[in-house]
Amino acid sequence: MQELLEKCPVCQHTQTQKYITCDDFTVSHEKFDIVSCQKCGFKFTNPRPTANTIGKYYQSENYISHSNTSKGIISKIYHQVRKITLQQKVDLINKLNGGKQGSLLDIGCGTGMFLNAAKTNGWKVSGVEPSDGARTMAEEINQISIPSEILGSYQDQQFDIITMWHVLEHVHLLNETVEFLKDKSTQKGKVIIAVPNHESKDAQIYQEHWAAYDVPRHLYHFSRNSIQQLFENHGFRLKEHLPMKFDSFYVSMLSTKYQQGNTNYVESFLSGLKSNRVGAKQNNNYSSIIYIFEKK
Numbered sequence: 001m002q003e004l005l006e007k008c009p010v011c012q013h014t015q016t017q018k019y020i021t022c023d024d025f026t027v028s029h030e031k032f033d034i035v036s037c038q039k040c041g042f043k044f045t046n047p048r049p050t051a052n053t054i055g056k057y058y059q060s061e062n063y064i065s066h067s068n069t070s071k072g073i074i075s076k077i078y079h080q081v082r083k084i085t086l087q088q089k090v091d092l093i094n095k096l097n098g099g100k101q102g103s104l105l106d107i108g109c110g111t112g113m114f115l116n117a118a119k120t121n122g123w124k125v126s127g128v129e130p131s132d133g134a135r136t137m138a139e140e141i142n143q144i145s146i147p148s149e150i151l152g153s154y155q156d157q158q159f160d161i162i163t164m165w166h167v168l169e170h171v172h173l174l175n176e177t178v179e180f181l182k183d184k185s186t187q188k189g190k191v192i193i194a195v196p197n198h199e200s201k202d203a204q205i206y207q208e209h210w211a212a213y214d215v216p217r218h219l220y221h222f223s224r225n226s227i228q229q230l231f232e233n234h235g236f237r238l239k240e241h242l243p244m245k246f247d248s249f250y251v252s253m254l255s256t257k258y259q260q261g262n263t264n265y266v267e268s269f270l271s272g273l274k275s276n277r278v279g280a281k282q283n284n285n286y287s288s289i290i291y292i293f294e295k296k
Helices: 054-058 073-096 113-120 132-142 174-184 201-209 224-233 245-260 265-281
Strands: 016-023 031-037 043-045 103-107 124-128 159-165 185-196 236-243 288-295
Touching: 016 201, 073 113, 073 159, 073 185, 073 245, 103 113, 113 124, 113 132, 124 132, 159 174, 174 185, 174 224, 174 236, 185 224, 201 245, 201 265, 224 236, 224 288, 236 265, 245 265, 245 288
Parallel strands: 103 124, 103 159, 159 185
Antiparallel strands: 016 031, 031 043, 185 288, 236 288
């Protein structure tokens, strides 16, 4: 079952036009349209599976963030890179919290590896994870109870840092989720959002084969302007944005596989290098971007 959005989630305009059609290369091999709002330009998958039917599109061992599998070269590379980025993420939240540990909520915490890294560093950690298998692993690793739903969780609690690492593009109730982030942030708290950037050079190179479109699991496709407008609508301001330089190489590896049937590692490396070089020249216009928001 699918649902059709009648309004742009960012500006509520009712007129859209088709932007691109992509395959679901990971699970179903069905085709999905991505449309562009004719007023603000925001891109979103439309129509899309409902919240009750999208679960089947995550049922693949290839969906690495929901498992700890290291089968295949790409998975092995993913897990090696994750070791580096986990420490970078802990360093970032420490810096944003004035060099001290505090309370952390990681929404879409997957198997709980980031929560565990933060907990080991002295943070009081909480999480949300809809996937049963991933949530079970996260609970075992961190010895905490983790709810499956975002909205309605952690009532009467606020957090110094809230993170969504490649998660916001997955949530059906986009505006309600951003409002939840506002309600659950302390007055001086920071919200860290990492999402793919469809304006990056690697997105231009691979077009409909760009792996970060990842339809239908990715319901929204953000640019720097559109995510800033969305959060400003809910009383946030953008503090800064940072690159995720590893993502261009990882996304390029998957994209060449989708485009050619096999991963072309040389081409992937060169595409990732080119994307990062262009991104650096265009004010952090990278394959994926970390946005840091605070309340106005």
